[in-house]
Amino acid sequence: QSVLTQPPSVSGAPGQRVTISCTGSSSNIGAGYDVHWYQQLPGTAPKLLIYGNSNRPSGVPDRFSGSKSGTSASLAISGLQAEDEADYYCQSYDSSLSGYVFGTGTKVTVL
């Protein structure tokens, strides 16, 4: 059972903005550990989307943005496109578990 909770699914029409929450606790996000986000297209390996809470690797469109506050983090996708249909995972470190943890995952559907 993951210690980082995400909504199972979010959806939006093309061009809309959607957000995905990642809720943790005082032993992970709330303890100050960085949050990273990954995009997993169907049948492929996860790909780094956001690192260090809000930084985009080279090549990731600026439609994707990340933020962190308290014991939670969020990923926003603006100008939603059909190619954004994928599973999205947050990831951090948990001091109680002494290991790296992933969120439960969110499936984004473009209507």
Added chain:
Amino acid sequence: QVQLQESGPGLVKPSQTLSLTCTVSGGSISSGSYYWSWIRQPAGKGLEWIGRIYTSGSTNYNPSLKSRVTISVDTSKNQFSLKLSSVTAADTAVYYCARQWLSFDPWGQGTLVTVSS
């Protein structure tokens, strides 16, 4: 550009040991301050970090798997490996290797390992 590729048997019998290797290309496994990790994903489920190794040989494991996991590195071959002992059907998953600094990037394409008699 660094690339990672997993290899190993796709079918393992219950109670046996799962063994996988990750080959790093496009750069030396010893360069930079990187850790090298294993992550798995059962079909239709989420991601689980298994453990990691530094090129010095220092390791960290997921406490829930620690008693069954061994990760090793062979810098001469630019490879690192995973051994998971006493496997059961619950260990059936796609296994990924990944480079880790602040985050996991890049990832290998993944390899499916099925535990079945």
